[in-house]
Amino acid sequence: MSSTSTHKPRPMVDLLVSIAIPAFILMKLSGDEQLGASGGLMLALSFPLGWGIFELIKYRKFNFIALLGLANVALTGGIGLLELDLKWLAIKEAAIPAVIGIAVLISTFTSKPLIKAMVFNPAVMDVDKIMQRLQENNCMAAFEKRLMNATYMVAGSFAFSATMNYILAKWIVTSPTGTPEFNEQLGELSLYSYPMIAVPSMLMMMATFYYLWRTIRDLTGLKLEEVLANQ
Template structure:
């Protein structure tokens, strides 16, 4: 996996494990086997990233935690408020992490988006001719990182509300297998609806942040969007 391949990171560490947890029963997997298989992906990529880069893969760790908590809740047949808390906790934790990074020398937005494989960082830095503009650029990265943290907070609130609506309390009269089946159905609904209710607003919000970022960089450097992006 490429170091900066964010899509592969999200695919293998979050999306595929979630699909295994949600749909594993349709493949004949027992719940505990589904959890083990789902865990294998983020565990593998965490170890691989640590070995190759000597750094912790944040997305892999997040995926690992997500699978562990989801798997535990499913195996324990807990529903309702517990899943709502879990669905809100992860984007909230990410938002806090992103917000804290805005006060460091490497704001998360700069680390995530302003990488040399996509943007001509050398050209941007060469155009920041004065110390004042360099400080303004750093402030821009700080501000956009804080805006990005707001998007995660928004996701947390939307996740919580959606999960409360979908994950209804499990009746005590249900057997363990019935509880597992109902939870799997609810997980599937959560995955489906979250694509519309959460993903679309988040993408629009992120698009707004990117538009604002490009406009401010243009004001500071005179570079157009086409000049900023490295052509493959």
């Protein structure tokens, strides 16, 4: 059996290496008497970068959380190292979830909407059974309409995240870029963003899953255990 097939998700390790450790470095090791502002940023960047490369080489697959952490720290590090205006940090914080939300909406005009890849996909649900029952009940049009509603809910969750990211960045990070104080506030931003942004966004996504499951139940008569994919 290949190493790819035996790979187990490790979300706590991913969060530790990609978020918690870089935040600690930014907050505690970026002073002039330690690594300095530039050194702290570079060391913080090295953890998600190294973790992503390790996952890619060992399991021959990209680690999404590590890559997302890498992109986030890389963009933030670039803003700090180039000593750009603070407005670019707030824009960057809002841009990532905003782009994802826009991509979700745009994908509805393609043959492969992202909502189907994220929620209604064979890895999670028995799509063939659901589609067969929908056709038997002549409910395909109603299902597509509700699937579009679920798309708007997902896009709305990303819009909420983008807005809160922008507000939080403007509120917490007030020191000039390229300073130890700026790095420390970046670490605080990373830590505060999870309880204040990630948890509400997760609840909104769970509500979307529940809405879609209720839709399938109402239109097909199938119970939850009947629609879940066999693992």
